[in-house]
Amino acid sequence: MPDPLRLAEFILPAALIVTVIALIADIVILSTRRAPARTREQALVGGPADAASPAPAPRPAKKSGQSGGLAAYATGFTAIAFLLITVYLGVRMIVTGHGPFANQHEFAVSFVWGILLAYLFVEWKLKLRALSVAVLPVAACLTLYAMRLDAGVEPLVPALQNNLLLTLHVGFAILAYGAACVSFGAAVLYLVAPKLRRLKVNLERLDEVGYKAAVVTFPLLTIMILLGALWADTAWGSYWSWDPKETAALVTWLIYGAFLHARVVRGWRGRKSAWLLIIGFAAILFAYFGNNFFGGLHSYA
Amino acid sequence: MTVDIRDSQDEAAPGLAAAEPGAGPGPDEEPDAAPGEFFRRIYQFFYSKTLGVVTILALAVYVLLGALLVQAGAGVYGDAAAEASFVESVRAKYGGLTGVLNALGLFHIFSSVGFLVVIGVLALSILACTTHRLPLLWDRFRHPKTHPTDEFFGRARYRAELSVTDSPDVAATAVADHLKRLRYRVLADPDDPRSLYADKFAWGGFGTVAAHVSFLIIIAAFALSALAGVAEVTNLPVGGAPVAVGHGTDLQVQATTFQATYDDDGRPLDYVSHLVVTENGAVVKEQDVRVNEPLSYGGFKFHQNSYGLAADVQVTGPDGSVVFDQSVPLEYQTSDGTAVAGIFTLAGPGLEVQVILPASGSTDSGIAAGDAVFQLYKTGSSEVLDMAEVAPGEVLDEGDYDLTFLRERQVTGILVRHDPGAPWMIVGSILLVAGMTVTFACRHRRYWVRVAGAGPAGGAVLRLASSDKEDGGFRQAFEDLAADLGRVFAPTAEPAEPAEPATEPAPASKETTHA
Numbered sequence: 001m002p003d004p005l006r007l008a009e010f011i012l013p014a015a016l017i018v019t020v021i022a023l024i025a026d027i028v029i030l031s032t033r034r035a036p037a038r039t040r041e042q043a044l045v046g047g048p049a050d051a052a053s054p055a056p057a058p059r060p061a062k063k064s065g066q067s068g069g070l071a072a073y074a075t076g077f078t079a080i081a082f083l084l085i086t087v088y089l090g091v092r093m094i095v096t097g098h099g100p101f102a103n104q105h106e107f108a109v110s111f112v113w114g115i116l117l118a119y120l121f122v123e124w125k126l127k128l129r130a131l132s133v134a135v136l137p138v139a140a141c142l143t144l145y146a147m148r149l150d151a152g153v154e155p156l157v158p159a160l161q162n163n164l165l166l167t168l169h170v171g172f173a174i175l176a177y178g179a180a181c182v183s184f185g186a187a188v189l190y191l192v193a194p195k196l197r198r199l200k201v202n203l204e205r206l207d208e209v210g211y212k213a214a215v216v217t218f219p220l221l222t223i224m225i226l227l228g229a230l231w232a233d234t235a236w237g238s239y240w241s242w243d244p245k246e247t248a249a250l251v252t253w254l255i256y257g258a259f260l261h262a263r264v265v266r267g268w269r270g271r272k273s274a275w276l277l278i279i280g281f282a283a284i285l286f287a288y289f290g291n292n293f294f295g296g297l298h299s300y301a
Numbered sequence: 302m303t304v305d306i307r308d309s310q311d312e313a314a315p316g317l318a319a320a321e322p323g324a325g326p327g328p329d330e331e332p333d334a335a336p337g338e339f340f341r342r343i344y345q346f347f348y349s350k351t352l353g354v355v356t357i358l359a360l361a362v363y364v365l366l367g368a369l370l371v372q373a374g375a376g377v378y379g380d381a382a383a384e385a386s387f388v389e390s391v392r393a394k395y396g397g398l399t400g401v402l403n404a405l406g407l408f409h410i411f412s413s414v415g416f417l418v419v420i421g422v423l424a425l426s427i428l429a430c431t432t433h434r435l436p437l438l439w440d441r442f443r444h445p446k447t448h449p450t451d452e453f454f455g456r457a458r459y460r461a462e463l464s465v466t467d468s469p470d471v472a473a474t475a476v477a478d479h480l481k482r483l484r485y486r487v488l489a490d491p492d493d494p495r496s497l498y499a500d501k502f503a504w505g506g507f508g509t510v511a512a513h514v515s516f517l518i519i520i521a522a523f524a525l526s527a528l529a530g531v532a533e534v535t536n537l538p539v540g541g542a543p544v545a546v547g548h549g550t551d552l553q554v555q556a557t558t559f560q561a562t563y564d565d566d567g568r569p570l571d572y573v574s575h576l577v578v579t580e581n582g583a584v585v586k587e588q589d590v591r592v593n594e595p596l597s598y599g600g601f602k603f604h605q606n607s608y609g610l611a612a613d614v615q616v617t618g619p620d621g622s623v624v625f626d627q628s629v630p631l632e633y634q635t636s637d638g639t640a641v642a643g644i645f646t647l648a649g650p651g652l653e654v655q656v657i658l659p660a661s662g663s664t665d666s667g668i669a670a671g672d673a674v675f676q677l678y679k680t681g682s683s684e685v686l687d688m689a690e691v692a693p694g695e696v697l698d699e700g701d702y703d704l705t706f707l708r709e710r711q712v713t714g715i716l717v718r719h720d721p722g723a724p725w726m727i728v729g730s731i732l733l734v735a736g737m738t739v740t741f742a743c744r745h746r747r748y749w750v751r752v753a754g755a756g757p758a759g760g761a762v763l764r765l766a767s768s769d770k771e772d773g774g775f776r777q778a779f780e781d782l783a784a785d786l787g788r789v790f791a792p793t794a795e796p797a798e799p800a801e802p803a804t805e806p807a808p809a810s811k812e813t814t815h816a
Contacts, residue, residue: 155564158572158592158605208773219737226730235593237604237716238532239726240523242411247368254361258354264770265350283365290368 005153008091012109015084016143019116019136022077026132029070031198075123078132081139082116089113096153098163101170103154108146110170111288114178115139118213122182128209130193130201134185165231169224176220177284180256183213184281187274207269210277214263217280218256225249248287255280347429356423363419367410370402378409424520427513438506441745447490447498449749449766457749457766459776461783465790466760469495472790473752476763479789483782485748495752502746508739511732518729526722534606536712538613538628543579546717552599553579559608559713572605574713590715600719607714612643612656612673612706619701624649629656630712639666646680650702653678658709673706746778763790 089100089109100106119135122128160166190206193199228246233239240246259276262268268276346352371391377383391408392399406413454460465472473495480487480499490496531548543553555577562571577587578598586598596603609631616625629643635657642657655676659666668674668690675697677687689697697704751764765783769775 155568155570157569161571161591162593205773212774215741219734219741222737223734226734229726229730233720233723233726234595235604237595237602237606237718238720239526239723242367242372244368247364251361251365251368254357254364258357258361261350261357262354266354267770269771 004091005095005151008088009151011084011088011091012143012147015081015088015112016140016147018077018081018084019140019143022074022081023132023136023140025070025074025077026129026136029074030130030133030200071129074129074132075120078116078120078123078136082113082120085109085113085116085143092153098156099167099170101166101174102156102160103150105146105149105151107170107174107288108142108149110174111177112139112142112146114174114176115142115181116178118175118178118182119185122209122213126205126209128186128201128205130189130199130206131182131185131209133199134188135181138181138185159235162231162235165227165234169227169231172220172224172227176217176224177288179213179216179220180281180284183210183217183277186210186213187277187281190274191271191278203270207273210274211263214256214259214277214280218253218260221249221253221256225253245287245290248283248290252280252283252287255283344429344433347425348433349426350430352422353426353430356419356426360419360423363410363416366407367416370407370410372411373409378412420520424517427516431510431513434506435510438510441506442503445488445498445500445503445747447488447749448492448496449751451751453749453768454751454764454766457768458771459769459779460764460766461779463763463765463783463787463790464760465763467790468759469752469754469761472761472763473497473750475789476750476752476786479786480748480750483785493751497750498747499750500745500747502743505739505743505745508736508741508743510736512736512740515729515732515736518725518732522722522725522729524722525725526720529721531601531719532716534714534716536609536611536628536630536632536714537574537576538611539574539711539713541613541628541710543577546601548719550599550601551581552585552601554603554715554717555579556713556715559711561608572608572713574605574608574715576603576715578603602716602718602720604716604718605713606716609712609714610641610658610661611710611712612658613708613710614645614654614656615705615707616647617703617705618649624702628710628712631656631658634660635666637665639663640668647702650700651680652686652699652702653680654704656706671709673709675704675706744775746775748779748782 089106092100092106096102100110115135116139119131119139122131156166186206186209189199189201190203190210193201193203193206225246228249229239232241232246255276259268259273259280262276263273371394373384373387377387387408388399388403395402402408406415410416467475477487477489477497477499480497485499485501486503488498490498535544535546535554537544537554537556539556539559541556543555546552546554556574557577558575560571560573561569562573564570572592574590575587576590576596578585578596580599586596588594588596590596590603590605592605595605611628611630613628614625615623618624625645625647627645629645631641631643633642633644634640635642639660640657640663641660642655644653644655646653655674655678657666657668657674657676658672659668659670664670669692672690672692674688674690676685677699678684679686687697687699691697691704691706693706693708695706697706746767747769748765748767753762753764763786765779765786767775767779
């Protein structure tokens with residue numbers, strides 16, 4: 001009988017290829033479509049009452065038959081990449097008997113899964129295909145990174161032998177990181193779109209999506225950190241040890257907290273807001289890759 | 302009396318406030334909460350939203366530095382020699398910056414004065430913001446303003462108009478009934494029977510209060526843990542005598558077994574100690590303690606922390622009585638890694654004794670397998686008084702004292718912990734998540750409706766408005782509600798001609814030209 005893990009090794013390159021194809025299709029669609037038209041909503045709902053307010057966000061334009069067909073392929077390829085990653089993680093879960101979060105390789109693949117899930121949700125819900133230009137490259141790079149790591153299955157070290165908290169703690173991290181990547185993608189696009197004449201996107205929608213994704217990210221990060229503290233209290237005998245990894249997670253949480261406060265109570269929008277979201281995602285990557293140089297209590301991860 | 306709708310917290314709706322510079326205080330305007338001018342200004346400083354954001358960012362920078370820079374272990378900065386040794390050890394890494402970083406307290410950031418000041422300012426900021434917001438939220442919750450000016454309906458950020466053929470009175474009743482069916486709280490306008498106020502999740506704002514208060518609870522939990530908590534690693538000799546827990550208890554803990562399991566490649570699979578806790582000599586609890594399965598009893602927790610070797614040593618005094626009979630944990634390692642050592646002192650003769658054994662698997666230590674070396678110093682001196690290798694059971698005669706190495710024994714390191722802050726940490730965490738959930742999922746939605754005559758064919762004109770912040774989600778909800786109300790009066794309802802805004806429409810900003 002073939003080793004399921006050896007078979008699963010072919011899934012990641014396939015997922016990477018499919019992701020890149022989806023990205024190329026999205027780029028073609030975005031670079032050839034016309035500017036979105038305004039809708040009649042303004043006839044019903046009053047426009048902004050002050051000069052500082054943005055215009056209402058227009059709906060996406062109707063697509064031509066050609067780009068509509070390509071759009072279906074682009075979305076389909078992204079969904080296939082997501083399914084391939086899901087299958088890969090499922091195989092590892094079945095083989096290892098625990099969530100696919102036990103080492104850098106597994107977490108990198110799970111990170112990709114979270115990113116694709118968040119992106120597909122946003123594309124389905126908001127029809128904001130332009131996000132793919134910024135989000136899918138992150139997913140592709142992380143897949144490539146995961147493929148370069150040791151994919152061997154090793155037993156869980158004693159500290160990780162808590163299936164419930166391992167699944168919950170890291171599971172929330174994956175969802176948070178996926179949402180954060182979407183907010184990062186929206187922020188990057190917000191900053192670069194004005195410089196790319198062929199990329200026709202509504203900046204206000206990007207600003208709004210970046211904010212909404214951060215609104216999702218922040219509570220998920222909070223729950224992730226609190227579950228980590230609860231677990232640390234059980235496993236290490238201290239709910240907080242200023243371990244470098246948990247300290248980096250706190251930095252991330254503070255940045256997203258600052259973003260939400262700046263946005264909600266100080267009215268930060270636009271470029272300043274976008275930069276904070278980029279810094280927030282950089283902090284997430286720092287916390288994630290930090291394992292390579294931090295050491296500390298999370299050094300096994 | 303009429304009041305204009307303005308929102309002291311709603312900085313995203315400045316157009317309304319700016320349009321009426323001479324208007325009196327708004328319904329949500331803050332009360333004068335502090336008695337004196339001086340304290341009022343201090344209070345204002347702390348509830349400043351800018352201070353809050355700046356403090357959060359400052360804390361983020363501090364914490365980031367804590368993750369990037371090498372941090373000294375606990376207790377290093379309370380011991381001058383240890384501090385000097387630590388600073389020297391990091392000098393190779395930080396070079397000329399070492400002195401500056403040390404002076405700024407950046408090698409022990411999380412106990413440094415600067416960090417504690419930032420935490421303190423953040424706590425005060427949260428406290429001031431919360432106490433400042435509470436009356437406003439309560440006022441909105443209990444006494445929302447129900448009568449905006451007519452002008453408000455023409456200038457509000459979100460506004461819509463519907464022309465219907467029903468009479469104004471019938472239309473007003475239909476709207477109120479429909480909003481009630483949608484589970485809105487509907488309040489009549491006492492000044493105008495054809496106006497009404499409707500809202501949902503009026504209590505949603507209290508979620509923010511809960512989230513912010515939870516942060517204060519978590520900070521307090523940290524302080525309580527640091528000031529009143531107990532956390533010390535006790536090396537229990539496996540199969541040895543019970544060890545007193547101390548700290549005002551009559552508890553004793555004993556490790557009867559310890560097992561470390563590894564896979565074929567030497568990776569750890571399990572560490573498990575069987576602990577027995579006794580109180581006044583009676584066994585009160587026992588269990589296998591693993592990394593994820595601590596033993597809890599009497600407010601104390603016993604965590605599997607480490608393991609190692611110990612040397613059982615017995616010392617008899619001049620009269621032949623036993624003055625020392627313990628397992629000495631071999632906590633130190635020689636620089637070449639070939640031997641491990643433990644230290645104990647004998648107060649009577651003023652001796653410090655090092656017991657040295659070969660490290661596990663080492664054959665290069667110069668000590669025969671199974672033997673131990675006693676190395677004796679006068680307390681406080683580095684001069685060796687005596688040194689001898691002894692076999693198990695062999696006695697080293699040191700004047701009036703006889704030192705006997707009995708055997709090598711395994712020890713299990715158990716973290717004994719009593720943390721009065723931990724329950725508060727859990728309370729704060731639950732409140733934080735609950736507060737956030739309410740804040741983000743149950744946003745307060747406010748609508749004002751006014752019905753006037755002079756619609757087409759003598760019908761009514763429904764005017765719907767809200768002054769909330771610019772928000773795509775709320776805009777959608779507003780549009781949905783407006784469309785929903787349109788359906789209530791279908792097929793007669795028609796969107797009114799787009800009313801000319803009282804102010805000039807916002808010019809397309811540079812940022813929206815790509816739209």
